[in-house]
Amino acid sequence: MDARIRILVIVACFFPVLVESAVRHYKFDVVLKNTARLCSSKPIVTVNGKFPGPTLYAREDDTVIVKVTNHVKYNVSIHWHGVRQLRTGWSDGPAYITQCPIPTGKSYVYNFTVTGQRGTLLWHAHILWLRSTVHGAIVILPKRGVPYPFPKPQKEVVVVLAEWWKSDTEAVINEALKSGLAPNVSDAHTINGHPGPVSSCPSQGGFKLPVDTGKTYLLRLINAALNEELFFKIAGHTLTVVEVDATYVKPFKTDTILIAPGQTTNVLVSADKTAGKYMVAASPFMDAPIAVDNLTATATLHYSGTLDNSPTTLTPTPPKNATSVANSFINSLRALNSKQFPALVPQTIDHNLYFTVGLGINSCPSCKAGNGSPVVASINNVTFVMPTTALLQAHYFNISGVFTTDFPSKPPHVFNYSGTPPKNLQTMSGTKVFKLAYNSTVQLVLQDTGIISPENHPIHLHGFNFYAVGRGIGNYNPKTDPQNFNLVDPVERNTIGVPSGGWVAIRFRADNPGVWFLHCHLEVHTTWGLKMAFLVENGKGPNQSILPPPSDLPKC
Structure with a gap:
């Protein structure tokens, strides 16, 4: 077998x-x-x-x-x-x-x-x-015989963006947890496993993308980095965005892609030059005063017939705090919303949720970490505690004592989330889930708190796609901000960036029974507790119910 x-x-x-x-x-x-x-x-x-x-x-x-x-x-x-x-x-x-x-x-x-x-x-x-x-x-x-809703490319190439540490990453995070401070940043970014030439290792090459003049290529971009959003560019070439997170979008042209950890973006690139080598670059985006790995990963777009020792046409990368470049890309995203691929945005809402996401400091006099005040992260002031029995297993088999269903639907403490932090930065700890009835509709506003520092948070929801209907800077206003929501063709995603010092609103239908994780895709924040779970109840009959567990399901 x-x-x-x-x-x-x-x-x-x-x-x-x-x-x-x-x-x-x-x-x-x-x-x-x-x-x-x-x-x-x-x-x-x-x-x-x-x-x-x-x-x-x-x-x-x-x-x-x-x-x-x-x-x-x-x-x-x-x-x-x-x-x-x-x-x-x-x-x-x-x-x-x-x-x-x-x-x-x-x-x-x-x-x-x-x-x-x-x-x-x-x-x-x-x-x-x-x-x-x-x-x-x-x-x-696509299904056999079903075309792409954009011009068919002559070739498709997977491009995985990531980070590289010289140290063992488990040692990196364990040391950070002992100190109570942020972990060391990565030593380089990579494109398909290669950083390209770097000062500490001049002999290192990079990923090479061969192209033929006149052909069109579909690049399937993936950000697999642990902790950093990335800009992506190709010198001298325009990128046509056709898909994000496995959902089609209205095509638009740009010279710079923004892609957060966990996100994917498909772009068309026309090889419209006669010859040459052109730099492909992945560089960090972080518009908050947070340490990042500043190294730019590079590769080359290499036209056939070009000698390997030919000079490479370079491209300037955006500064790491290029918020305007990031916003320009995000604001250009719209669902395709065609007859074949409609945007099924929930128009009425059963659950109106408001989740604050950010950091905090918990007093722990007996802890060595952080001199008794280690950094933590939370959603609605709840720092998630990982259970020792899987939540889905506990739900399916009715195992008590593993989790509670009292996750708050709104922040327990009201303050100026994007302004001066409150004096008390303490969070509560618990393994809490929020219960949703099958097929109920949800609007979830995710608000950056700015505690310690405002920061971007790429939030990933398991088990669902959602529509990003609104976005803004400052504190979300439930009376005026919904008037500007896009309920016609908002982009559909599974991972969304909460802007630094701002908020984003998403909508989805809870039509998938089970227990589904919601967490920041910056791994350091997930480690610190910026996570929770939705428990979606079974609907009517077996077709709306969780399937039984497989016989080889691992045991805790």
Whole structure:
């Protein structure tokens, strides 16, 4: 059986259009891989020995079966980021939320159907900081015979943006937790696993994207970084945005893409030059006074017939605090909203929620970290405590004492969220969820608090897509701001950036029963507790209910 699966993996990875089966099998072996980047060598945790990991290919409505075997010392779980997992929460992947992690030497089979989705998503480890190296692309092709709603490209290329640490990332975050302070930033950014030339390692090359004059290429961009939003540019070339987070958008042209951790963006690039090498750049965006890795990852767009030693046309990258560039990109995003791909924005709302997201400081006289005042993060002043039994398991089997359903629908303390912080920065701790009836509609306003410092927060919701209907700077005004909401063609996403010192409003329909994680995709904030979960109850009958757990579900 394993040999047959391995053959299918090879076929699917390199010749996806030849695979006719509606069931795609993959085998993921989580292993240590010795690798060298930035003139340093260390073993890293990888899938099938690759960094980035293998690309999964499927078509809309295919069933995907992935057997994951853990060969490393860490417990492991894999999240299929953006896959809706309709009624199959057991395959969603966040450790201690929908499953217990896979122990060393054990395996678990993820089994899910990609229903009504097409485009680019990603998979990554969802435990500890392992997703720094355990990540890869998911490419969902349209149903056979269904064209793209944009000109067909001659070639498609997956481009994974990420961060690189010379140190073990588990050591980085453990040291930060001991100190109570922010962790060290990464040592470089990468494009498909390569940083490009850097001062500390002049011999390092970079990723090379060969192109032919006159052809059009679809770049499937993925931000797999742990803690940084990134700008993406190609010198001398215009990018046409056609999709974000596996949902089609009204095409628009730009020279700079903004992409947050967990987000994906598909762009068309026309090779309209006759020859030459052109710099491809990924650089950080952070408009708050927060330390970031300032190194720009570079690659080259290389026209056929151009000599390798030809000079590279460079491109200036935006300054890291280029808020206007970021806003220009975000404000250009609109759902395609065609007859075939309508924007089904909820027009009436059952749950009107207001969540503050940000940092705090908890007094802990007995703690060494932070001299007794470690930094924490919270949603509505609740710092989430990870359970030792998976929440979905506790919900399905009615195991008491694992969580409570009293997560607050609004901030317990009212203050000027984007202004002067309150004197009391203490948060409460708990494992709390918010309960939603099946098929109820939700409007959720996410407000940055600016405590300690205003900061961007890319928030990811598992199990659902949502519509970003509004956005602003300062404190959200429930009386006046909804008058400007876009309820016609707002962009549809699974990960949204809460602007520094501002707010964003999203809407979704709770039509997927289970327990679904909501958290900041800056891994440091998730570690500090900026996370919660929605519990969506079963509807009527088996087709609106959670499927039973698989027999090989890992045990805690």
